[in-house]
Amino acid sequence: MFSKLFKYEWKKTYLPCTLICLLFVVLTGIGCFSVLVGNYEKLLAEDKTGLASIFMTLYFMAYFFVGMTMMVVIPYFFFYRYYKNLYTDQGYLMHTLPVSKKSLLWTKLLVAVIWQVITPIVLFGCMILFVMCATMELPEMLGIDWGEFSREFGEAFGEIGITLSESGVKYIPAIIAGILSFLIMPFQRYLFFYVAIGIGQLFKKYKLVMSFIILYLMNLAMNFIGRILSLPLIIAGNREPEALTINIIFVVGFLLLAGLTVGEYFLNVYFLEKKVNLE
């Protein structure tokens, strides 16, 4: 049943997300093509009607808008879908399926997290590609030797690598905690959203609006708590901390994040099992 639920959730969500990602890829492709093949500098210089600059402005606006949509709208799409699917009239269907409430939560969470991973990969992948395309021209424009540029670029990364390998052993706990935190962060983010929805739907009216207000208030509270908890990090940073301090900070940070994620998970299960408030 879990795989069927996952399949349905994926089928219901992949199209809008894929279209937005594809649009960004296509826009990047157009940008790269113009930079590499099209002689846009000459075009801009010779353009007396101003059409080329208008087109370029529109292009960058579209590029920015689609990029923003990917980063902002997709998470809110999943936020709204979770609310609509489980806490509005559609809940009468979803909550009476012969599946566990945990399965309902997990399928929605996994699909949302998968897109949460895919989206930045596509976004930053495309942006890096665009920058690379642009910088292939840049050294020539600025009179830089491309060979020397890439050599220096490689050496810089090499130095970072050497530094990391020399001192990395000391920071292994911090690195592991950092990686684990990075992995669970998308889960925590969506579970955080779902908790806000779970509380918002308890109200008699304006459930979605209340969910957003609760989300905003929860964000404020989390920022406040986060700043208090990060005080040791700031103090440690000022004193050029030892590896032990850094390790402790990262490990404690990870443990707090993991605890928060687990707490949010069980809170959501509780809302789904005991506190569904369908009209």
Next chain:
Amino acid sequence: MDVNQQMGQMPNMPMGQMPNMPMGQMPNMPMGQMPNMPMGQMPHRQLPLLNEPMLPNQAEVSLLECKDLTKCYVSGRPALDHFNLNIEAGHIVGLLGPNGSGKTTLIKLLNGLLTPTGGEILIRGQKPGIASRAIVSYLPERTYLEAESTVEKLVGFFADFYADFDRERANAMLTALAIDPKSQLKSLSKGTKEKVQLILVMARQAQLYVLDEPIAGVDPAARDFIIRTILANYNPNATILICTHLITDIEQILDDFVFIKNGRLVAQAPVSRVRENFGITLDRYFREVFAYV
């Protein structure tokens, strides 16, 4: 339930005509058999409350059992107050009561959409959960399917999740009603949407069907179709629990009734007892009872 026997009490009369027969056509009928006469024109009389609970079938666990079931919301009086009910397999039962009597709360508890404050509700001996949801087919009062989905996809969805879903039966009903399986739900009229929902629910071979206001908000012809569909797909080993205010439309198919008010069971008996004891329709009895209770 002997459907034919009950239907046979109204020989040669089309289903839709029974409840709305003009008064003038029933000149020699006793008062209680005139369901559409305005209340103000008839003196109330306090009728005794019938209480003949279904006897538990010793051979198997009760299909639905409520023991001291209580549900309190955050504020106000309890929606269900130490409610006791036993329903066995093989009956069509009308769950009837005025607004706010606790019918919907009972149905939500039965489907696991709410959790009891006290007491318990058991379906085939189990609390509402995955196992009970596999044997209960529930038609909510609302349009609860995704409007963007096509009828075909919804049939596929039900077939995927309910092992007892009969896809052929669903397709046959859709064909009989000339509903295009490729049409999106949002493109259909309200009545057709209700029919699609009913088809999906009745195409299951469930043990308990819970139909919440299945004929509310649709025209009389659609009501007839819905009632015919319920009867045509009725499995004598299953039970149908129908919650409605339109008693006259459904009383002809009911075996038993349950009256509920203020979260308490007021009366429960076979519908035939009402006719035998008082010579009136269930609708009349409902009006008489709730004028006093």
